[in-house]
Amino acid sequence: MTPGALRLDEHSLAGNLLTTDTVPAPRRREYWREALSRTFGAVDMSVAEEVHSGTIRTASLGGLQVTTVDGDPLEARRTPRLIARGDEEEYVVVKLLSKGVARLEQDARDVGVRPGEVFIYDMARPVRLLLPECFRTKSIVLPRQVLGLSESDLREITASPLASDTPLGGLLSVLLSRLADTAGSYRPYAREVLARSVVDLLNVLADERLGRTSEGTPSGDAAMLVQIRTFIGRHLADADLTPEVIARAHHISVRYLHKIFEGEGITVSRWIQSRRLEACRRDLLHREAANRTIAAVGHRWGFASAAHFSRVFRAAYGMSPSEYRDTHRP
Known part of the structure; x- marks a missing residue:
């Protein structure tokens, strides 16, 4: 105030x-x-x-x-x-x-x-x-x-x-x-x-x-997928968020977890990574994060390695995290 x-x-x-x-x-x-x-x-x-x-x-x-x-x-x-x-x-x-x-x-x-x-x-x-x-x-x-x-x-x-x-x-x-x-x-x-x-x-x-609801998708799988996406969103900052952790939290096998994601055309790990990258990208645009190191931004959203974070960020957005921040931040 x-x-x-x-x-x-x-x-x-x-x-x-x-x-x-x-x-x-x-x-x-x-x-x-x-x-x-x-x-x-x-x-x-x-x-x-x-x-x-x-x-x-x-x-x-x-x-x-x-x-x-x-x-x-x-x-x-x-x-x-x-x-x-x-x-x-x-x-x-x-x-x-x-x-x-x-x-x-x-x-x-x-x-x-x-x-x-x-x-x-x-x-x-x-x-x-x-x-x-x-x-x-x-x-x-x-x-x-x-x-x-x-x-x-x-x-x-x-x-x-x-x-x-x-x-x-x-x-x-x-x-x-x-x-x-x-x-x-x-x-x-x-x-x-x-x-x-x-x-x-x-x-x-x-x-x-998005037209992702199909007649052939079992309703149980669709409901479980919604719950799993929600769980991932809540635990995105946890560096230990893995398919094994997700499966255990929902009392299902890792094999069944991967099967649910097959219809999405993406693996569980890739889904987690894409959500983390989007969270990092938004942080890089915030004035509050201007004094944070690139490694700190990545670590906040579960990237344990700064080098890995920079590599996957460049692959997703065509430039390094620091270049993205310098180019896009107001």
Whole structure:
């Protein structure tokens, strides 16, 4: 928080609730902007000159955050400047528009969103969200790495609203709405199970968009593949993440693990390496990593050898990690 910025009153934070109801009218606009930024991360937030009311309710769900927001019109931008700062974990937001209308811009898409539709955006890339009238949204915010999706796969599901009359759209809209209303009432174990279910659904959505769901794929194999990708995403920084470790964690044989990945056209080890390389590439673009050595960046994401990291990075991106950082960093 910048010097002199408004600090949120402690009584407003009780019960995971932020509200303008108890804030004097002259202070509401500044309070509301900070409340939104605290909830959704570093964004350029534009709100009306006069804020009448706003409420944010949050609850944790495993490693995810569930949030309901009621408020006046606003515009939020995640800019390249904010992304380059690299001072926070990267998140994906899955949002249900319950009331009002919205417009979302990301990945060269500019789409309108209607009540009842679910949409997804990635905080690691520039995004603009416009809510031009009073609105209600229900969101799940999850760390990007948990999904275990590649950069290109993730782009397939961002800024593409899902209508509630589609199979996955209907399932996600009901799930989001119920979780937002009840997340705080579940026991820890139930929260973990529900969080995994959300991640699994998003992986199924990516597979459907990419045409990877085939009639000949056994449903058990497909479900196991989703779980394994999620597991890899959660343990990407672990240098000891091997096919043996993954198989043991899922109570399957290494042979069966390799069989599941055969249909993906890639080995388990290559999948892990490609996810690690993407995580390193994003780190190299962050201003926060400017003083880190190349070896430190690689080590953070499970590359024990700096020489091996540089070699596979060059093979994937056509230049060394240091050249990539010098060429692409803002």
